[in-house]
Amino acid sequence: MSPFYFILNNFSLVLEYAMNHISLVLTVLVLSLSFWIFTGLIISRYDRLASAVISFSNILFCIPSISLFGLFMTMPGFGLGRKTAVVVLVLYAMMPLVRSVYLGVKSVDASVVDAGRGMGMTTSQILLKIRIPMAWPMIFAGIRVSVVLITGIATMATFIGEKNLGRLIHQGITRGNADMIIAGAIIVSLMALLLDYIMGRIQKKIVSPGLRFQPGD
Amino acid sequence: MSFDPGLFMKAMSHQAPPYILEHLNLVLIPMGIAILIALPTGIVITRPGYRHLSPRIMAVFNAGQTIPPLAVIAIFFPFLGLGYGPAILALTIYALMPIARNTITGISTVPEDIKEAARGMGMTSWQVLRRVELPLSVPAIMSGIKTSAVLTVSTAVLAALVGGKGMGAIIFAGINFFQPELILAGTIYIGAMAVFIERFIVLMEWLLSPAHLKG
Amino acid sequence: MIELENITKKFPGADSFSVDRISFRVNEGNICVFLGPSGCGKTTILRMINRLEEPSSGNIFVNGKNVLEVDPSGLRQSMGYVIQQIGLLPHRTIEQNVGLVPELLGWEADKTRKRVRELLEVMGLKPDEVVRKYPHQLSGGQMQRVGVARAMAADPPIMLMDEPFGAVDPIVRIRLQDEFLSLQQKFQKTICFVTHDINEAIKMGDYLIILNQGRLIQMGSPIDVLTSPADEFVLSLIGEDRGVKILDLTRCETLMEPMRETPDDLMGSGCFVQSIQPVKLALEVMMKKDSDHVAVCREEKVIGLLSWKNIKKHINRVSGEDE
Structure with a gap:
């Protein structure tokens, strides 16, 4: 198999694409985590708002990524390039993140919350000391799903001018070059697996060992 | 960039509709094949003799989901050429994973005591599967099929890149010519298809679920 | 409060x-x-x-x-x-x-x-x-x-x-x-x-x-x-089992007949209870020792005698049944 040789022969180009790819993914990840974890926590307090926000994120998630890229690209103020790519990918990460934060915080065992209230914890203490720590396993599941998702869908940003690993695949198609396609696919997959692995390590650090036995870890 | 309502109406009424049937084929054929493969595979893998394999197979599926959809679509075409066939093959593989995963999870999370009780009443392992394990896994399996269907409807857009046509043709045309009217029209039809297929699966799930699980 | x-x-x-x-x-x-x-x-x-x-x-x-x-x-x-x-x-x-x-x-x-x-x-x-x-x-x-x-x-x-x-x-x-x-x-x-x-x-x-x-x-x-x-x-x-529950809550001293000395037949029989122990325990002792009465002590000293008859009377009284 020669995808390996393709990478060696075009190393600087592949490296450039890979760097662009990962910088896009990391930008999107940082923004998504700060927006959507916050949003998930907010809507956990307001049930009606929650169902509206979650339905909206579900609809967004059902729109093909290429359409979303295309529609934003043609909107005034966006156009080709990174800004559009970042906005679309952040929107895509909304569903898994908001949903997992919301469900994680909401599905905390009622008797534990009751015990906390009964001992005199305020609502915000219950959120900080009970709900969030107990929701971490589910939140991390959502984070890991979205990391893999963002890394994969970022390839589509090549159609709106991003020079990333998607370009290897796209050009591989136009040139009928299987090595190029496979090289791109492998690097994207490895990148996704690596990011997932890193998130798994962070998860181990953050999630209390008392919760390890639960499914969803 | 401006939005031309006339162009949009024309796209909605004339340009997009011919792609509907093609797109449905790109979804329904792969889904059908994927279900036919994934269900029996999931069932076999959860049988006592093969159960030890399921963590490894799940790991393969998990890794498989990290391959970007664009790459899955692209990967067969250098060998099989342009056209419907490679696109359908790629979409089938893509559709397969969520169904197989959920089938395995669904069946293997049926509580052991329920199966034990069924065996205790004298059911054969075939009867346990047919009357206990499968009915109780219907929600999980159907949710896998649902996930898979929604994914396939939107991934099928990419088939246009390898000559597989479908609604992707009009969306990529919109991107290449900077015409949001075309992109929007294609997206609306795709959204409608996703909703329609999802509703259909929900209905099927309701029909197949054991009575006590019906909402 | x-x-x-x-x-x-x-x-x-x-x-x-x-x-x-x-x-x-x-x-x-x-x-x-x-x-x-x-x-x-x-x-x-x-x-x-x-x-x-x-x-x-x-x-x-x-x-x-x-x-x-x-x-x-x-x-x-x-x-x-x-x-x-x-x-x-x-x-x-x-x-x-x-x-x-x-x-x-x-x-x-x-x-x-x-x-x-x-x-x-x-x-x-x-x-x-x-x-x-x-x-x-x-x-x-x-x-x-x-x-x-x-x-x-x-x-x-x-x-x-x-x-x-x-x-x-x-x-x-x-x-x-x-x-x-x-x-x-x-x-x-x-x-x-x-x-x-x-x-x-x-x-x-x-x-x-x-x-x-x-x-x-x-x-x-x-x-x-x-x-x-x-x-x-x-x-x-x-x-x-209301009667039995009552016996569990009644102290032996409330049902006993006061007495200063151990009756001869209980001498060295081990047939005694403490005054603050429940009547139910006295019943157990009676059954174990095959006796129809027990000596009731306060610490080392005998202070009374509790008999099967006293207990039965008490149960009947509280259950409102006639003897």
Whole structure:
């Protein structure tokens, strides 16, 4: 198999694409985590708002990524390039993140919350000391799903001018070059697996060992 | 960039509709094949003799989901050429994973005591599967099929890149010519298809679920 | 002291009162048991005392202060709260669980740590073994103990306990009850205790409050309730073995005939009980020794004689049956 040789022969180009790819993914990840974890926590307090926000994120998630890229690209103020790519990918990460934060915080065992209230914890203490720590396993599941998702869908940003690993695949198609396609696919997959692995390590650090036995870890 | 309502109406009424049937084929054929493969595979893998394999197979599926959809679509075409066939093959593989995963999870999370009780009443392992394990896994399996269907409807857009046509043709045309009217029209039809297929699966799930699980 | 004045509670959407015009008082150092079938309102009453529920009308005073006028968090921190599901925080170690209220109250870490160890010891757990463990690593009985230790962490004068020993098997439950009673001898807390188990109620309670469908049916000491049940409902709650239950609560000295010297036939037979022991024990001794009477002693001295006839008469009297 020669995808390996393709990478060696075009190393600087592949490296450039890979760097662009990962910088896009990391930008999107940082923004998504700060927006959507916050949003998930907010809507956990307001049930009606929650169902509206979650339905909206579900609809967004059902729109093909290429359409979303295309529609934003043609909107005034966006156009080709990174800004559009970042906005679309952040929107895509909304569903898994908001949903997992919301469900994680909401599905905390009622008797534990009751015990906390009964001992005199305020609502915000219950959120900080009970709900969030107990929701971490589910939140991390959502984070890991979205990391893999963002890394994969970022390839589509090549159609709106991003020079990333998607370009290897796209050009591989136009040139009928299987090595190029496979090289791109492998690097994207490895990148996704690596990011997932890193998130798994962070998860181990953050999630209390008392919760390890639960499914969803 | 401006939005031309006339162009949009024309796209909605004339340009997009011919792609509907093609797109449905790109979804329904792969889904059908994927279900036919994934269900029996999931069932076999959860049988006592093969159960030890399921963590490894799940790991393969998990890794498989990290391959970007664009790459899955692209990967067969250098060998099989342009056209419907490679696109359908790629979409089938893509559709397969969520169904197989959920089938395995669904069946293997049926509580052991329920199966034990069924065996205790004298059911054969075939009867346990047919009357206990499968009915109780219907929600999980159907949710896998649902996930898979929604994914396939939107991934099928990419088939246009390898000559597989479908609604992707009009969306990529919109991107290449900077015409949001075309992109929007294609997206609306795709959204409608996703909703329609999802509703259909929900209905099927309701029909197949054991009575006590019906909402 | 806890005082409820004409408390009612109607949950939104419910057609009947969950708690209907209830008044009572719990004296300092007493265990007051709320007893009744599920849905009788006992848990709701308990939860209104620390304002986990708000009464629809009426007032609750704790040590003379109207609870509806104080900050709920502070109020709850000043009372221990134990529930059947225990509700230990699974993501925190046992040490962090027991130290929760001190943490909320802003105690110094060192003081908290000492207090946690002391309490675990009091509750019959080995601190060194459990402090670093997480709740899921403990047995049901151990978790219940930790739940009680957690409630006692800041040494609250009042404890609210909702079926605190309900989630463990009967043998462990009896042991926990015994241990808790001997702790109570020492600490003299004011305790509201919810249960649906008549045996537990009789055993734990200084005072019983019997509820049905939100109404107060009877209140009184266990022996009052057993000897003069208010109505058919209380009678059915007590069950068929009312006489035996009474014997469990009656001290030998109350039924004995005073006597100075040991009768000859009991000399050296080992056929004796202590005056404060329950009559039920005297029956056991009689059966074991195949005798129809036992000597009743106060420490070393014989003070009376308890015979099968006395006991039978007593049972018949309290059951209202003719001899």
